[in-house]
Amino acid sequence: MNLALALPSARALTDRRLWFMAVFGFIAGLPLALSGFTLTQWLAEGQISLGAIGLTANIGLAYTLKFLWSPVLDQTPPLPWLGRRRGWLLSIQPLLAAAVAGMAFTTPHVDPIPTFAMAALIAFLSASQDVAIDAWRIESFDPARQGAALAAYVIGYRVAMLTSGAGVIWGAGVVGWHGALLVIAGLLAAGVLVTLAAPEPPRPEALPPATGLGARIAAAVVAPLRDFLGRPGAWTVLAYVALFYLDEAMAGKMLAPLYRFLGFDRAAVALATGPVSLAATMLGFAAGGALVGKLGMGRALIATGFTQMGFMSMYVWLTLMPGNHAMLYATVITEAFVQSMATAAFVAYLSSLCRLRFTATQYALLTSVAALASHTVGGLSGFLAAAMGWTAFYAMTTFAALPSMLLMLRILRRFPPEDRLPDPA
Numbered sequence: 001m002n003l004a005l006a007l008p009s010a011r012a013l014t015d016r017r018l019w020f021m022a023v024f025g026f027i028a029g030l031p032l033a034l035s036g037f038t039l040t041q042w043l044a045e046g047q048i049s050l051g052a053i054g055l056t057a058n059i060g061l062a063y064t065l066k067f068l069w070s071p072v073l074d075q076t077p078p079l080p081w082l083g084r085r086r087g088w089l090l091s092i093q094p095l096l097a098a099a100v101a102g103m104a105f106t107t108p109h110v111d112p113i114p115t116f117a118m119a120a121l122i123a124f125l126s127a128s129q130d131v132a133i134d135a136w137r138i139e140s141f142d143p144a145r146q147g148a149a150l151a152a153y154v155i156g157y158r159v160a161m162l163t164s165g166a167g168v169i170w171g172a173g174v175v176g177w178h179g180a181l182l183v184i185a186g187l188l189a190a191g192v193l194v195t196l197a198a199p200e201p202p203r204p205e206a207l208p209p210a211t212g213l214g215a216r217i218a219a220a221v222v223a224p225l226r227d228f229l230g231r232p233g234a235w236t237v238l239a240y241v242a243l244f245y246l247d248e249a250m251a252g253k254m255l256a257p258l259y260r261f262l263g264f265d266r267a268a269v270a271l272a273t274g275p276v277s278l279a280a281t282m283l284g285f286a287a288g289g290a291l292v293g294k295l296g297m298g299r300a301l302i303a304t305g306f307t308q309m310g311f312m313s314m315y316v317w318l319t320l321m322p323g324n325h326a327m328l329y330a331t332v333i334t335e336a337f338v339q340s341m342a343t344a345a346f347v348a349y350l351s352s353l354c355r356l357r358f359t360a361t362q363y364a365l366l367t368s369v370a371a372l373a374s375h376t377v378g379g380l381s382g383f384l385a386a387a388m389g390w391t392a393f394y395a396m397t398t399f400a401a402l403p404s405m406l407l408m409l410r411i412l413r414r415f416p417p418e419d420r421l422p423d424p425a
Helices: 016-029 037-045 050-068 070-074 084-104 112-140 143-197 213-229 234-243 246-253 255-261 266-272 275-295 297-311 313-319 325-352 356-370 377-388 390-398 402-414
Strands: none
Touching (some): 016 143, 037 050, 037 112, 037 143, 037 255, 037 266, 050 070, 070 084, 070 112, 084 143, 112 143, 143 275, 213 356, 234 402, 246 377, 255 266, 255 390, 275 325, 297 313, 297 402, 313 325
16 A cells, blocks of 8 residues: 555545544554553663563563454454444453553552553553454445545554653653653543544444354454465565564664663653654655555565665664764654655555455454564563673664565565455455
8 A cells, every 4th residue: 555645635534534543543552652662761760671671572462462362352342232343442441541540550660560560461452452443444434445544543643652652751751650651541541432422333234153253263363364375475475574573673672771871861762752753754654655656566665674774773873972862863763764664665565465355354464473573582682782782782683674675585586566466266
C-alpha cells in the first residue's frame, strides 16, 4: 500500500467512522511506550542494571503472540448486548486502565518486580485491544476506504506514542512518575466512552459454524499458515521478515540508558523524541510510500533498508559526543525519518504477501514474526552493551540489518514480490 496515497481526502473526512478510527488509534497507541521506551527511561533513572532493562524487551512478547488468542475475540464477548467488537473492547479497556494505574503505584527503584509484572499485564491487554480494534477497522470500512482508515489510525497512534512517551517523560519532571502515569490511566479510562459512542460494525452474514474453539483456531491459524508455507521461498521470506527489525530491536531498547549515560537530561530526551520527531516520522511514511510507487516493491525495500542501515551509524558518532544536544536532535530526527521510510516499504511488502481470503490472519501472523526479534534478541541488548561499551555496541547494531538485506536480494532474484496475491480458484 502506498501510504502517501492513503491519506484521507476532504470528502472522506466527513465520514464520522474515520474520526473514531483516529481516536481508536490514539487509545491503541497509549499503552505501547509504557512497556517500552518510557518504562526503560523510568528504570534507567532508578539505577536498574542494564541487563534487567534489556530483559524488559520480553515483556512485549504479547504483541508477538497475540495471534494465538485472537480467534477467541471472534467469539461471543462477555458483554454480548454491545456487539462483538464493542463488547470485547468494553471488557478489555477498564482492565487496561486499571493496570496502568497499578503500575503508577509501583516503585521500581525499590522493587522492580511489581513494575515488570504490571508492564507485562499492560502489554497483554494492549495486544488484545489491538486485535479488537483491527477487527473493528476491517469490518467498518469497505476495501476502498481501508487506506484512509489506516492513515487515520496511524495519525492517532503516533500522537498517542508521543503522549505516553515524551509526554510522560516530561510530565514526570512536573508531577513525578506516579502522577504522569495516572494521567495516561485516565486517558485510557476515557476510551470506554469512545467505544460506547462508536458504531458497531455489521456482523458478517456468513460466520464459520460453531464447531468448537479448536476448530475455529484451526480455521483461523492453521489454514492460512499452511497456505503461506506452501508457497515457493516461504521460509526465506519468513527469515527476512523475522530479521527486518533486528537492528532496531537491539539499538532501540538501549536508547534511554544511552541518553542518560551521555548526560542528556529528561527535558532534552523529551524534546528530541517530541513533535519534531513525530513530524519526521510521518514524512518518512509518506516518502516510503512514494518510493514504493516509483521504484516498485523490491527496489524500495533495498533502497530504504540500506539507507536506514547507513544512518544508524549516527548513533556511533553520538556515543563519541556526550552532551552534544545538536547531535542528539539530528540523530533522533534523521533516524525517525529513515526508519519510517523503511517501515512504509516493509508494511507494503507484508500486505502483498497476504492472500485475499486470509488477509487479516496472515497479516497478523507476519507482523508477529516481524516483532519476534524485538521481544527475544532485544532482551540481550543490555548484556551486550554492558560487555562491549556503547560505541562498539552501536557499531555492531549498524550492521545488524545486513542479513535481512542479503535475504531480500535473494528473494528479488528468485521470488519477486507481487502487488497482491490472487485467491486460488
